[in-house]
Structure formats: C-alpha cells, structure tokens
Amino acid sequence: MTKIVIDAMGGDFAPQQQVQGAIDALNADKNLYLILVGDEAQITRELSGKKYDESRLEIVHTTEVISMEEIPTKAVKTKKDSSLVVAFRLLKEGKADGLVSSGSTGAVLTAGVLILGRLKGVSRPALCPIIPNHRGENTFLCDCGANVECKPVNLLHFAVMASAYAEAVYGVKNPKVGLLNNGTEEHKGLALQQETNALLANTPCVNYVGNVEGRDLMFGDIDVMVADGFTGNIAMKSVEGCGKLVSTVLKKEYKRNLWTKICALLSGSVIKNFKNALDYEGKGGAMFLGLSKAVVKGHGNSKAYAFSVCIKQAAEAVRGDMVGKMKTMIDETNDEIAKTSANTENGEE
Amino acid sequence: MTKIVIDAMGGDFAPQQQVQGAIDALNADKNLYLILVGDEAQITRELSGKKYDESRLEIVHTTEVISMEEIPTKAVKTKKDSSLVVAFRLLKEGKADGLVSSGSTGAVLTAGVLILGRLKGVSRPALCPIIPNHRGENTFLCDCGANVECKPVNLLHFAVMASAYAEAVYGVKNPKVGLLNNGTEEHKGLALQQETNALLANTPCVNYVGNVEGRDLMFGDIDVMVADGFTGNIAMKSVEGCGKLVSTVLKKEYKRNLWTKICALLSGSVIKNFKNALDYEGKGGAMFLGLSKAVVKGHGNSKAYAFSVCIKQAAEAVRGDMVGKMKTMIDETNDEIAKTSANTENGEE
Numbered sequence: 001m002t003k004i005v006i007d008a009m010g011g012d013f014a015p016q017q018q019v020q021g022a023i024d025a026l027n028a029d030k031n032l033y034l035i036l037v038g039d040e041a042q043i044t045r046e047l048s049g050k051k052y053d054e055s056r057l058e059i060v061h062t063t064e065v066i067s068m069e070e071i072p073t074k075a076v077k078t079k080k081d082s083s084l085v086v087a088f089r090l091l092k093e094g095k096a097d098g099l100v101s102s103g104s105t106g107a108v109l110t111a112g113v114l115i116l117g118r119l120k121g122v123s124r125p126a127l128c129p130i131i132p133n134h135r136g137e138n139t140f141l142c143d144c145g146a147n148v149e150c151k152p153v154n155l156l157h158f159a160v161m162a163s164a165y166a167e168a169v170y171g172v173k174n175p176k177v178g179l180l181n182n183g184t185e186e187h188k189g190l191a192l193q194q195e196t197n198a199l200l201a202n203t204p205c206v207n208y209v210g211n212v213e214g215r216d217l218m219f220g221d222i223d224v225m226v227a228d229g230f231t232g233n234i235a236m237k238s239v240e241g242c243g244k245l246v247s248t249v250l251k252k253e254y255k256r257n258l259w260t261k262i263c264a265l266l267s268g269s270v271i272k273n274f275k276n277a278l279d280y281e282g283k284g285g286a287m288f289l290g291l292s293k294a295v296v297k298g299h300g301n302s303k304a305y306a307f308s309v310c311i312k313q314a315a316e317a318v319r320g321d322m323v324g325k326m327k328t329m330i331d332e333t334n335d336e337i338a339k340t341s342a343n344t345e346n347g348e349e
Numbered sequence: 350m351t352k353i354v355i356d357a358m359g360g361d362f363a364p365q366q367q368v369q370g371a372i373d374a375l376n377a378d379k380n381l382y383l384i385l386v387g388d389e390a391q392i393t394r395e396l397s398g399k400k401y402d403e404s405r406l407e408i409v410h411t412t413e414v415i416s417m418e419e420i421p422t423k424a425v426k427t428k429k430d431s432s433l434v435v436a437f438r439l440l441k442e443g444k445a446d447g448l449v450s451s452g453s454t455g456a457v458l459t460a461g462v463l464i465l466g467r468l469k470g471v472s473r474p475a476l477c478p479i480i481p482n483h484r485g486e487n488t489f490l491c492d493c494g495a496n497v498e499c500k501p502v503n504l505l506h507f508a509v510m511a512s513a514y515a516e517a518v519y520g521v522k523n524p525k526v527g528l529l530n531n532g533t534e535e536h537k538g539l540a541l542q543q544e545t546n547a548l549l550a551n552t553p554c555v556n557y558v559g560n561v562e563g564r565d566l567m568f569g570d571i572d573v574m575v576a577d578g579f580t581g582n583i584a585m586k587s588v589e590g591c592g593k594l595v596s597t598v599l600k601k602e603y604k605r606n607l608w609t610k611i612c613a614l615l616s617g618s619v620i621k622n623f624k625n626a627l628d629y630e631g632k633g634g635a636m637f638l639g640l641s642k643a644v645v646k647g648h649g650n651s652k653a654y655a656f657s658v659c660i661k662q663a664a665e666a667v668r669g670d671m672v673g674k675m676k677t678m679i680d681e682t683n684d685e686i687a688k689t690s691a692n693t694e695n696g697e698e
Binding site: 132133134145148149180182183189190213214215216217218219220229230231233234235236237238239240241242243244245246248249250253254256260263264266267269270273274277278 | 483494529538562564567582587588591594595597602622
C-alpha cells in the first residue's frame with residue numbers, strides 16, 4: 001500500500017476540490033492509502049455521500065490554515081496546527097511516503113526544508129514542473145522558482161535530480177539535459193551560465209547536450225531543462241501566458257457566431273487533441289526535488305482532476321523509488337566533483 | 350518623401366525576399382523612397398519584370414556580405430564593402446532616414462553603435478520586438494538580447510525608449526510599463542530587479558505599474574515590458590516556442606484525416622483570426638532603440654511579407670519622429686536622475 005498524506009486545506013478551492021481529487025485518486029488506484037489533513041468537519045462534509053473505500057482513507061484533524069498571503073517562514077514556524085505543517089510532520093514521522101499540497105508555494109518550500117529535511121548531499125532543493133512539448137512528451141524544468149540566486153553546483157544538482165525524477169517516475173532513459181541560456185554557443189549567458197555549462201559538460205553522469213534556448217522548453221529535443229529559479233520562472237510563466245492567450249482566442253473565435261459554433265462542434269476531436277497536447281493540468285504538479293521524500297506541489301487553482309493527478313504523481317514517485325535513485329546519482333555526482341577538485345588542487349588538470 | 354535604406358543581402362532568403370518585400374512596401378506607400386544596398390546584378394535580376402515606381406528606388410552596389418556565422422565586431426570592421434556596413438554608412442551620411450536589415454543580429458548591433466552611433470544620453474541601445482497580446486494589442490519587450498549584463502539605469506532607459514517608440518509609432522498614450530520579474534511583490538528578483546523596481550517607481554516620466562511576470566508578456570495589462578537582455582531573451586524565445594508548438598499541433602490535428610481536413614476548410618475564418626491574433630510576422634521586426642536614427646532588425650528568416658512590414662515600421666518611426674521624442678524623454682529622465690542624486694548627496698533624501 002502506498003501512503004500519501006494530503007494537505008486538504010491548501011489551494012484556492014480547498015477543501016472541496018482537494019477532497020474530490022483524493023476520492024478520484026483513491027477510486028482509480030486500489031493500492032493507494034490517503035491521509036487527509038485539515039478541518040475534520042469540512043472534510044467529512046465533502047466526503048459525505050461519495051463512494052470510496054473508507055478503509056484506505058484517514059482524516060487527521062487540524063485547526064489552522066496557512067493562506068497564500070502569509071510570510072512563509074513565519075507561518076510555518078508559528079502555525080503548528082496548520083494542515084500543511086501537520087502533513088509534513090506525518091511525512092517526516094514515517095506515517096506516509098509522499099505528500100501533496102496545492103497551498104502557498106513559499107510555505108511548502110519552507111516546510112519541506114525545515115520539517116521534512118533535505119536529501120543528504122543536495123545543496124538546494126528545487127521545484128520541477130512538467131511542460132508539454134512538441135514531441136508529445138515531457139520537458140522537466142528545474143528549477144522554476146525555489147532558488148532565485150544559484151551557484152553552478154546548484155544547477156548541476158538540479159540536472160541530476162530532474163534526470164533521476166524523469167527516469168524513476170516516467171521511464172525516460174538517460175534523459176537529455178539542456179541548460180537554459182540566451183543562445184546555444186558556449187560563450188553565451190552570464191557568468192552563472194558560462195560556468196554551469198562547463199561544469200555540466202565535465203560531469204559524466206549527466207547526459208548534457210549543451211546550452212538551449214527558451215523555445216526549447218516546448219519545441220526542443222531535450223528531456224530536462226536546467227535553470228536557476230529566476231530564469232526558470234520567467235520561461236515557465238511566459239509559456240503559461242502564451243497558452244492562456246491561445247485558449248482565450250480560440251474560445252472567442254469559436255463562439256463568434258452560429259456558424260463558428262457549429263464549426264466548433266464539428267471540430268470537436270481536433271480541439272480535444274489540441275487541448276490535450278497543451279494540457280498543463282494533466283501533467284500534474286511540480287515535484288519538489290531534493291527532499292528526503294516525494295513532495296508534489298499542485299497549482300494553487302487546482303481543481304479535482306488536476307489534484308488527483310498530483311496524488312498519482314506522488315504515488316508513482318514513491319513506487320519508482322525516485323528518492324533512492326536520486327540519492328545514488330547525487331552521491332556519484334558529488335564524488336565526481338570531489339575528484340575533479342582534488343585533481344585540480346594537485347595540479348593534475 | 351521618407352527615405353529608407355535596405356540591407357538587401359542580409360537574411361536566410363536574401364536578396365530574393367528582401368527585394369520582393371521592398372517592391373511591396375514601395376507599391377503600398379507613394380511617399381516612400383528606397384535604397385537597396387547589395388549585389389547589383391542579383392538585385393536587378395530580382396527586380397526584373399516586377400512593377401514598381403523606378404523613380405523611388407535606387408541600388409547601391411556592394412561586393413561583400415556578412416554571414417550569420419561571422420564574429421560581428423570583426424566582420425563590421427573588416428568588411429567595409431558589405432551591404433550592411435554600406436547601408437549604415439549611407440544612413441549616417443544622411444542619405445536615408447531609417448534602415449532595415451534582416452542580417453546577423455550581432456552585426457546590426459555592432460554596426461548600429463560603431464557606424465551610426467548612439468543617441469546622446471542613452472547608456473545602452475536595446476532591441477525591442479513587438480509581441481501580440483490577449484487584448485489584441487502590442488507588448489513592447491525591451492531589451493530582448495542586445496545587453497546581457499545590465500545596470501538599473503540601463504533598464505530605466507529601456508523603459509523610456511520603448512515608451513517613446515510605442516507612443517510615436519503606434520500612438521499608445523502614456524504606455525504602461527512593467528518590469529519582468531519572478532513575482533509581483535516588491536522584494537522579488539535579484540539585486541538588479543529590486544534596484545530597478547525602486548528606480549522606475551521614482552522616475553515620474555515613466556508610467557510604471559510595477560513588477561510583472563512572464564505570463565504578462567502575452568496575457569497582461571501592460572504596453573511595455575522592461576528586462577535585461579538575458580531575461581528578455583528567455584521570455585521572448587519561450588513564447589516563440591509555445592507559438593511554434595501550437596501551430597504545429599493545430600496543423601497536424603487538422604490534417605489527421607479527411608473529416609478533420611473538411612473541418613479545417615469549414616473553420617477557415619476561425620483559423621485565420623486565430624493565426625492573426627498570434628501573428629508574429631505581421632508585427633514587424635525589432636526596433637533597435639537608442640541610436641540616432643530608426644533601425645529595424647527583421648527576423649533572419651523573413652519572407653517578403655515580413656520584410657515589407659519592417660520597411661513600413663521604419664518609415665512610420667521616421668514619420669512619427671520617434672528619435673526626436675525619445676531624445677526629449679531621455680533628456681528629461683537624465684535630468685531627473687541628476688536631480689535625485691544631487692538631492693541624495695546633499696542629504697535632502
């Protein structure tokens with residue numbers, strides 16, 4: 001049985017959509033056990049009348065909620081009985097193997113590091129969302145905002161962690177890694193990109209293909225895109241805006257008049273496949289990589305479907321031993337770094 | 350008569366598409382005079398049999414071409430008889446009021462600064478492409494790649510220059526300016542964004558609305574998005590990749606079978622309007638702001654239509670006195686900066 005703990009109170013439509021998502025995930029997967037953390041009365045109300053296997057669902061009552069507006073570090077430290085803090089505590093204590101929250105990103109990041117703790121050897125945990133690409137596959141973008149200021153070694157770890165994630169959970173063999181830059185030539189970028197490019201090229205355990213550009217996020221030939229959190233955030237939100245524009249314009253155009261409405265009906269399969277190809281929600285949440293267990297951060301505006309995908313994602317990460325594989329790769333990487341710097345110090349290079 | 354000088358040899362499809370674009374622009378505008386710079390034999394061949402007013406077109410023969418692969422500074426300094434260098438020299442000498450090239454970006458940037466020269470008071474010239482947005486209007490993104498490393502004062506100048514451009518050429522009244530950042534809160538970003546945010550907020554001649562995010566490039570409520578060249582490049586190319594994915598998937602889906610092909614025919618107007626709403630080419634090239642005259646850099650893969658739009662854009666910049674208005678605004682800004690720093694030194698602030 002895979003046990004996932006759910007922050008039932010985090011998100012714009014919590015707990016209603018979170019509870020519904022949990023039920024959907026539970027009904028789709030007989031080997032899933034869920035712990036819903038939050039206000040018991042509200043959760044019970046959302047559960048009432050719904051069909052699900054009660055023996056695989058448990059509620060842990062909490063009295064507080066961390067809102068999107070609160071200062072993350074302060075909220076995590078003071079709201080000891082918030083759904084998020086209690087969920088992370090249960091995870092830490094081994095009551096569950098993975099966690100899902102669609103609450104405040106800052107609070108999830110803070111609680112992840114302060115309560116659960118980092119995976120040994122990882123310098124900086126990072127957020128890794130999945131972006132659909134033109135091959136009908138996934139681009140794993142890491143980091144998308146957890147670490148605004150980074151050093152080259154942080155980005156190397158992002159590359160390793162996202163590769164382990166892609167391999168363990170999605171079966172991507174030897175994922176191709178690109179560094180997000182303003183051009184493909186070696187000299188491109190600021191000092192951070194130039195140094196990271198050299199470091200990635202000299203780390204055998206990463207399948208590094210070189211610098212890539214913003215367009216390669218959705219239209220490239222890579223599996224993993226590595227970036228500092230600032231740059232990754234710009235890329236992710238830029239394509240998000242483009243996607244929103246596309247869906248807004250398409251909706252507007254198909255609703256223009258009776259004829260276009262008929263066309264929309266006739267083109268149903270085209271529109272459906274088109275939507276699927278760009279489907280953000282269906283890709284799940286951002287995996288918070290570099291912690292000692294699997295943590296998925298769902299979008300704040302997640303509805304039941306998106307949230308159920310996040311739960312599935314967390315369960316698959318547990319089953320694929322994502323963290324174990326990541327640990328092996330991180331150790332290998334750190335050994336390589338230590339060897340290189342020892343060689344450099346001894347004047348062998 | 351508005352005189353524009355054309356680098357006829359720059360671009361993936363030069364001189365064929367450049368010459369055709371020039372003819373189209375000439376035929377659409379009776380007050381336009383064009384100087385085509387490049388290999389006379391090739392240009393004449395492209396012109397032959399075409400209908401246009403010969404009295405408004407002139408050819409200046411050159412023997413060299415700067416390719417996309419060459420090192421810009423070296424190429425501009427050594428290839429004295431290249432179409433790009435000669436075009437810039439004619440512009441500098443007053444033979445034309447504006448210039449259009451779809452050649453190597455680096456070479457255009459170098460020639461712009463070295464041959465034509467900066468507008469007095471501008472710290473760093475910058476590239477400003479136009480991105481379509483969800484309001485059916487334009488977002489002016491400045492800088493998109495001319496300056497990888499920037500100081501806050503450079504970004505302030507980008508804001509002023511792009512505002513002057515939007516107002517002079519597109520009639521945008523008091524353009525709303527946002528700073529591209531990884532969140533809207535004041536403390537967001539690296540030191541550069543934090544300091545620039547404070548500087549923009551304290552410069553009355555810029556209509557600054559605050560930090561904005563990547564999604565606001567296409568889905569926001571701003572006219573001008575300011576960024577350092579690295580970050581702006583990431584945003585621009587990210588939405589470019591998304592746009593490419595969208596058009597690829599839509600094409601593929603509509604071509605899937607006979608039924609979807611019929612749907613495509615029936616949905617003609619929807620698809621057309623949809624394409625128009627995302628039309629990159631129709632927006633023209635990137636204006637190279639901060640030089641003493643109007644310079645438009647077209648996309649390297651420009652076909653005749655896109656190139657003719659670039660020519661129109663350059664002509665409109667001349668007619669709208671873009672550079673004059675920019676000069677007034679830059680002087681005003683620099684006065685404000687000088688006043689503020691004098692006050693600060695005198696302990697008044």
